[in-house]
Amino acid sequence: MESHAVRVIEILDVTHDVKCFRLEKPDGYTFVPGQATEITLSIPGWEEERRPFTFTALNEAPYLEFTIKGYPEHDGVTKRLHELRPGDTLNIHDVWGAITYQGPGYFIAGGAGITPFIAILRQLYRDQKISDNYLFFSNKTAADIIYESELTRMLGKNVCYTLTKEKKEGFDSRKIDANYLREQIKDFSKHFYVCGPDQMVKDISAALEELGATTDAVVFEK
The missing domain is CATH 2.40.30.10 (Translation factors)
Structure with a gap:
């Protein structure tokens, strides 16, 4: 090896x-x-x-x-x-191979689960192909958000931060679950990239399937 x-x-x-x-x-x-x-x-x-x-x-x-x-x-x-x-x-x-980009869609990350997406988003931004991608990023507090300023610069209005342990102006405070995804996402035929704590990945994958995403369109770190 x-x-x-x-x-x-x-x-x-x-x-x-x-x-x-x-x-x-x-x-x-x-x-x-x-x-x-x-x-x-x-x-x-x-x-x-x-x-x-x-x-x-x-x-x-x-x-x-x-x-x-x-x-x-x-x-x-x-x-x-x-x-x-x-x-x-x-x-x-x-x-x-961990998570590979398969086309425009929605990135859903919890905490340090953002790390597999960082190089992907940086590459898309450099290649001017990031515009049709979205990021939902859940953290406990605002201080926990990894590369917040860079992610905001790259994605603009296409990034949503939600805080589960802190209420702060300018941030959402909801859990990313089926209700959140139903409200935020209009097209469940796109690709979904999911990474975070094991239970979060399991729950979101199940919610996406319930909402109409096809199994082979949901990419998560194995």
């Missing part, structure tokens, strides 16, 4: 608990927006702890980028990742 030791070039704060990691890009290493790889730490005792992360920069970038939420309450891989510094080394592995 392919493995590359790569150095951390830069670490940027995205939100209070999300960081952007930019890593060296091995020669010839390519991917399609929405694809992922597994990362392992170069720390004794952690070398076999593989975790999947989606690329968030475009393939043409001179570096690899991952946008990762940390969970400091758990002594796990993401906590250790958030303790890294530029110059530290990680191992990346084979590229594999």
